[in-house]
Amino acid sequence: MIKVELAALAELNASAQAVMRQARAQVLAKMGTKMTVAEKTGRKDLVTNVDRSNEHFLVQQIRRLDPAAQILAEEGLGDEVKSMAGHVWIVDPIDGTMNFVHQRNHFAIMMAFYIDGEPTLGYIYDVMGDKLYAGGPAVGVTLNAEPLAAPLDVSLADGLFGASAPLLIHDRFNMQQVVSTSLGPRIVGSAGIQISQVLAGELVGYLSYLRPWDFAAGRVLGESLGLVISQVDGTPVNMLSSGAVLIATKSAQRAILAIVK
């Protein structure tokens, strides 16, 4: 097992935040130029030259900070990661590419660091809102370098719920009852933004079909703040596979797990 001392971790955390700020500046600069947009699996699944160039930058910077680590990155410029043993970084260069292309707003850059499968550091950058959520269980969680208070343990009935459009429309997992038990659904179209809203206490939970890079950073930050993350059936998430993932307050998770089918 490769351990990292707290001082080294705090230094890594500072360096990683600097990388995130540099990544944001580069993405903003590229938004002023002509972007190339391509479809991945269909017209609702996009990738741009900025996703690729930003992933290239992040992978390069992680190699510099942590040369022996493995890197799992959305656009495939990292490694083929088959195990969470040792140091693993998980990267989403642009989360919410649809919003990035069609709204030029409401998208995030995300990065997470796990040691032997343990959530260690996480970063969610709401680019246009200029809000960087950063940290982990050992170093604490900050929003733009200021300590972030843990959200209150609000119940499902007393909060707004972050929904995914397909799950809501097709009533997967009894989602419509989850939503009607809550004060109402909110749909932003970026896991990073919606998870950051759970961190900020704006939503009591968020449920969506997610891939590892969609929830890796949110898991680190959420667990550090007393939130819970699980698969929709309550079992632990697997950092190397996709599925319906729930991040919520403890109280909202209990209520949601009792409703989902």
Add this chain to the structure above:
Amino acid sequence: MIKVELAALAELNASAQAVMRQARAQVLAKMGTKMTVAEKTGRKDLVTNVDRSNEHFLVQQIRRLDPAAQILAEEGLGDEVKSMAGHVWIVDPIDGTMNFVHQRNHFAIMMAFYIDGEPTLGYIYDVMGDKLYAGGPAVGVTLNAEPLAAPLDVSLADGLFGASAPLLIHDRFNMQQVVSTSLGPRIVGSAGIQISQVLAGELVGYLSYLRPWDFAAGRVLGESLGLVISQVDGTPVNMLSSGAVLIATKSAQRAILAIVK
């Protein structure tokens, strides 16, 4: 008919923007103190002391600027307006009160001015985003005092769609097909914020059951920017009654009206 000359209108526009900025500052200050929250028609329909105090302030300021006008205001502190003849102001002191209370984000202050039923001036203030959309057909539309370019006439299939949760879940007006024709739905829970996203080109349209104060400012600003607003069956909106209201690009409106049932 009470006419207003362009110079007088420009002056009124400047004064109204100053009122909006003052209202925002007061609302922000009150968010730092303990708020009183009450239910209106149920647990999902809230009003706070800040809705009331801000409406009181706005009504007072409008009386100062335009003493002979009638004022239609959400919380009932204005007049009982029965006709759109003459000068009519329409006020929503906090649009998205649920978000205001439970997110402390994603809510708007709105105000609109009609002369003999003609859209003349409109204001949508995204309070936490600090974005003031202001103006009208004669004076032009600004975002934070800078001219705002009209959004492109993007088609439904090429854009994101602002949905209302009840209409989407219950598939009213064939809303699920509208959404699946678009690139996806977005739900924010504030008509003011979602209409401002249509103005900004982030959404190609927004359909929801709305009351006059929910769409009065959006109509002025939207029509000034070449957007179209109508009832869901394509007939003109009535400024003194509620209904399912659509604001969209011309092209998206055509596609949506062909889908709705």
